[in-house]
Amino acid sequence: MGVTGIGGFFFRAADPDRLRDWYAEHLGVGSKPYGSWEVQAGPSVFAPFPADTDYFAEDRQWMLNLRVDDLDALCASLTEAGIAMITKPEWNMPGVGRFARIHDPEGNPIELWEPDAES
Incomplete structure (x- = not known):
């Protein structure tokens, strides 16, 4: 149960x-x-963050994280569609995966996560 x-x-x-x-x-x-x-099937993370986190915008109560299987191809497709993307090397974590961030048309943050093969 x-x-x-x-x-x-x-x-x-x-x-x-x-x-x-x-x-x-x-x-x-x-x-x-x-x-x-x-x-x-795959890992999903459920993680409340401190109210003063700077991991995503202060005016947002949530951030959607989507697991992807080819971050580079998806980033290229989104960039081609004119969707602004943010990547930072410090977001990538060996054993966890690689990350990119976009926002939907209403400004909601979306984190794209390609898990490492081991995760």
């Missing part, structure tokens, strides 16, 4: 249809009408 995984991620949006379409087009996440998609 117990939790076996994340069943959904729900949040408010000024324009839900536009945002759902953006996530589907650029990240392959969700589809109409309900935004569901099949995910691969």
